[in-house]
Amino acid sequence: MASGLRAVVGVGAVGGLLVVLLWSEQQASNRMPAQARGRGDTGEEDTGFRVVMERFEAPEINHNHSTNNNNNNNNNKLHRRHGNAIVSPRSSAVHAAAPPPPPPPPPQPSVLAAADADADAGHPESRKASQGPPRSSRTIIYVITPTYRRPEQVAELTRLSQTLMLVPDLHWLVVEDAVSPTRRVLSFLDSCSVPHTYLLGTASRRYKGANKPRGVSNRNAGLKWVKVHAKDGVIYFADDDNTYDYRIFDEIRMTRQVSMFPVGLVTRLGVSTPIVSSGKLVGFYDGWIAGRRFPVDMAGFAVNVQFYLKRNAPLMPYSVGFEEDGFLKALRIKPEEIEPLAENCTKILVWHTRTVKTQPAVKMPDTDKVTKTNLHHLKSQIVFPSGLS
Amino acid sequence: MASGLRAVVGVGAVGGLLVVLLWSEQQASNRMPAQARGRGDTGEEDTGFRVVMERFEAPEINHNHSTNNNNNNNNNKLHRRHGNAIVSPRSSAVHAAAPPPPPPPPPQPSVLAAADADADAGHPESRKASQGPPRSSRTIIYVITPTYRRPEQVAELTRLSQTLMLVPDLHWLVVEDAVSPTRRVLSFLDSCSVPHTYLLGTASRRYKGANKPRGVSNRNAGLKWVKVHAKDGVIYFADDDNTYDYRIFDEIRMTRQVSMFPVGLVTRLGVSTPIVSSGKLVGFYDGWIAGRRFPVDMAGFAVNVQFYLKRNAPLMPYSVGFEEDGFLKALRIKPEEIEPLAENCTKILVWHTRTVKTQPAVKMPDTDKVTKTNLHHLKSQIVFPSGLS
Numbered sequence: 001m002a003s004g005l006r007a008v009v010g011v012g013a014v015g016g017l018l019v020v021l022l023w024s025e026q027q028a029s030n031r032m033p034a035q036a037r038g039r040g041d042t043g044e045e046d047t048g049f050r051v052v053m054e055r056f057e058a059p060e061i062n063h064n065h066s067t068n069n070n071n072n073n074n075n076n077k078l079h080r081r082h083g084n085a086i087v088s089p090r091s092s093a094v095h096a097a098a099p100p101p102p103p104p105p106p107p108q109p110s111v112l113a114a115a116d117a118d119a120d121a122g123h124p125e126s127r128k129a130s131q132g133p134p135r136s137s138r139t140i141i142y143v144i145t146p147t148y149r150r151p152e153q154v155a156e157l158t159r160l161s162q163t164l165m166l167v168p169d170l171h172w173l174v175v176e177d178a179v180s181p182t183r184r185v186l187s188f189l190d191s192c193s194v195p196h197t198y199l200l201g202t203a204s205r206r207y208k209g210a211n212k213p214r215g216v217s218n219r220n221a222g223l224k225w226v227k228v229h230a231k232d233g234v235i236y237f238a239d240d241d242n243t244y245d246y247r248i249f250d251e252i253r254m255t256r257q258v259s260m261f262p263v264g265l266v267t268r269l270g271v272s273t274p275i276v277s278s279g280k281l282v283g284f285y286d287g288w289i290a291g292r293r294f295p296v297d298m299a300g301f302a303v304n305v306q307f308y309l310k311r312n313a314p315l316m317p318y319s320v321g322f323e324e325d326g327f328l329k330a331l332r333i334k335p336e337e338i339e340p341l342a343e344n345c346t347k348i349l350v351w352h353t354r355t356v357k358t359q360p361a362v363k364m365p366d367t368d369k370v371t372k373t374n375l376h377h378l379k380s381q382i383v384f385p386s387g388l389s
Numbered sequence: 390m391a392s393g394l395r396a397v398v399g400v401g402a403v404g405g406l407l408v409v410l411l412w413s414e415q416q417a418s419n420r421m422p423a424q425a426r427g428r429g430d431t432g433e434e435d436t437g438f439r440v441v442m443e444r445f446e447a448p449e450i451n452h453n454h455s456t457n458n459n460n461n462n463n464n465n466k467l468h469r470r471h472g473n474a475i476v477s478p479r480s481s482a483v484h485a486a487a488p489p490p491p492p493p494p495p496p497q498p499s500v501l502a503a504a505d506a507d508a509d510a511g512h513p514e515s516r517k518a519s520q521g522p523p524r525s526s527r528t529i530i531y532v533i534t535p536t537y538r539r540p541e542q543v544a545e546l547t548r549l550s551q552t553l554m555l556v557p558d559l560h561w562l563v564v565e566d567a568v569s570p571t572r573r574v575l576s577f578l579d580s581c582s583v584p585h586t587y588l589l590g591t592a593s594r595r596y597k598g599a600n601k602p603r604g605v606s607n608r609n610a611g612l613k614w615v616k617v618h619a620k621d622g623v624i625y626f627a628d629d630d631n632t633y634d635y636r637i638f639d640e641i642r643m644t645r646q647v648s649m650f651p652v653g654l655v656t657r658l659g660v661s662t663p664i665v666s667s668g669k670l671v672g673f674y675d676g677w678i679a680g681r682r683f684p685v686d687m688a689g690f691a692v693n694v695q696f697y698l699k700r701n702a703p704l705m706p707y708s709v710g711f712e713e714d715g716f717l718k719a720l721r722i723k724p725e726e727i728e729p730l731a732e733n734c735t736k737i738l739v740w741h742t743r744t745v746k747t748q749p750a751v752k753m754p755d756t757d758k759v760t761k762t763n764l765h766h767l768k769s770q771i772v773f774p775s776g777l778s
Contacts (some may be wrong), residue, residue, distance in 0.1 A: 093704065155654065165555060166554060243545070243548045269753075275764060276762060346763045353545075353548075353744050354421075354747075362658055362659070375664060378660055381660075382737075
């Protein structure tokens with residue numbers, strides 16, 4: 001057996017199924033497959049696959065964040081556009097979190113409430129609540145979406161927002177890896193009918209190159225926001241280029257601790273999924289095991305907020321390919337506690353689609369032919385190499 | 390001026406704007422740019438751009454289709470699943486059109502009505518109507534979507550369907566280039582709440598290779614269906630990988646003859662759009678002119694059904710890169726008659742996104758570990774190289 005695996009323990013306890021299936025004996029690698037991680041063109045892929053059942057032990061806990069709970073707002077540069085917009089379905093709040101580590105805490109609700117003066121005139125109700133998202137009879141899903149500046153950014157966000165529009169009782173945390181908010185994204189959010197909060201999740205400059213961790217600073221900014229603003233609900237990480245059947249969200253909403261479900265188009269296997277027998281998770285089917293205890297895709301699990309807070313609200317590690325694994329380990333979840341969704345993981349309702357990257361556009365000339373026609377207005381909606389103009 | 394252009398006529402008549410802007414003098418080429426046509430990796434791109442104002446003369450009319458109106462159903466292999474499901478928002482009809490040319494006509498409504506015996510038990514209303522789609526107080530939009538078998542097919546259709554779910558009074562024509570319907574697509578449509586019809590639009594075997602026309606047989610099968618089943622409404626061609634802000638459809642619905650609007654992420658210019666001055670189309674901004682009278686993207690225009698029928702319902706030519714141009718020329722529309730949408734073409738509400746192509750998956754082994762768990766059920770949802778299994 002490949003030394004990278006910690007497998008085949010506790011088989012009998014989870015249904016008697018032989019839970020380790022070695023498709024090839026190739027050594028699990030620490031390098032993640034390009035297709036598995038959605039980063040397009042780096043990394044190598046295991047050519048075979050392994051189905052691995054882990055013995056879940058109490059892991060090391062990530063204490064990065066849990067000690068910083070009450071000394072908020074010291075390091076934050078706080079941008080506000082619609083102060084208390086968290087409450088309103090048609091407005092946005094802009095928060096900036098400094099790059100970790102150490103992670104600066106997000107703004108407190110009271111700060112948001114104080115920023116209400118210019119907020120959301122069309123929704124007077126929104127100013128009454130100063131404690132985070134709206135209360136609902138149904139569980140709120142906190143969808144954390146990392147994003148970054150690129151030509152197709154607004155298109156991707158538009159498409160995802162239209163899926164989320166079909167899901168009630170959802171709060172969308174759009175977290176941009178940028179030094180300052182991208183004007184086009186704010187403009188998009190201004191007309192977005194999904195209840196949302198805009199956050200800055202600027203990546204640390206210490207990580208560079210093709211193999212740097214991507215989306216971690218964004219996701220952690222979202223997690224910190226949840227820690228401060230939410231007491232219950234469910235957390236889900238939804239990249240803006242993936243595809244989601246809106247029906248998965250009603251299942252995600254039922255998550256009591258940690259739920260998992262299949263993700264299509266991941267690695268050469270075409271799917272990454274827990275293996276389920278008699279309603280219990282008995283292993284994982286994924287094209288890139290690499291010694292991970294939880295070889296799952298970022299879009300393949302959801303976490304209950306109360307459970308998350310009870311486990312001291314860990315953040316995601318800056319470890320390429322091991323973000324999901326590190327985060328899930330820190331939650332100290334046992335295999336028999338994992339809740340399989342999507343009809344016991346028999347349906348693919350989430351896909352790891354990726355969009356072809358386009359180059360920034362050739363600049364429009366500053367002639368009358370551009371400035372005196374509609375082209376002038378379109379100019380602000382196109383990404384050119386040099387910035388916003 | 391590049392010889393491929395037929396430009397700079399009638400300038401004074403459309404607002405006094407100098408409507409030809411030569412960014413480079415490079416000869417317009419008949420080879421389409423990869424990015425412009427969405428075909429990924431073939432063709433060359435003009436490095437500059439030209440903004441061209443055409444004098445629109447009465448073009449040659451495409452009579453391919455108009456003479457075949459009444460001798461239907463001779464060449465058709467007709468698959469029926471829910472016979473009259475065109476009327477129902479939750480069912481699908483499967484039609485097969487033989488590959489053109491010559492184009493076999495689509496089935497007549499009476500044939501569809503005759504197939505009603507097993508149709509759509511949950512919607513008894515559906516059997517009463519034998520003439521195409523439901524009547525509505527609002528104009529119906531006929532969205533024609535070409536599709537073909539590939540790993541990401543159902544993901545793409547899922548995502549597009551969720552945009553279309555936000556649009557009332559719409560009928561979705563999903564037209565697959567396949568010899569027989571793909572099981573996974575039919576299964577997807579069975580649970581799709583968008584009113585739709587499934588059609589086969591099998592491409593002729595005479596076209597092969599990387600530079601073959603793509604989507605033409607599909608779109609023409611959709612056009613033929615519209616010709617038989619619709620008397621009014623609006624036609625729009627919507628590829629399944631593009632991104633659509635749902636708000637563009639309410640504008641499309643207002644199309645009286647032919648409307649046009651900007652499409653983002655097309656060619657190195659970042660957008661393909663009519664140039665509009667004082668509410669009138671005065672030229673085109675597109676990275677690939679190539680002597681086209683209408684240098685527009687497939688997703689950048691819509692056609693009124695009554696107008697289409699009055700113009701003898703032309704089909705799309707099998708001419709790579711000139712499908713839009715040939716179709717629009719055949720409609721005999723004058724430039725001053727083009728209706729600019731999206732606030733006089735100042736908003737980008739449609740994007741030419743493309744999805745990274747994934748290879749068919751490595752097969753699952755036929756062992757107990759697969760057959761006795763959820764993996765067995767997932768197997769049918771993954772595209773393997775050899776077919777449906």
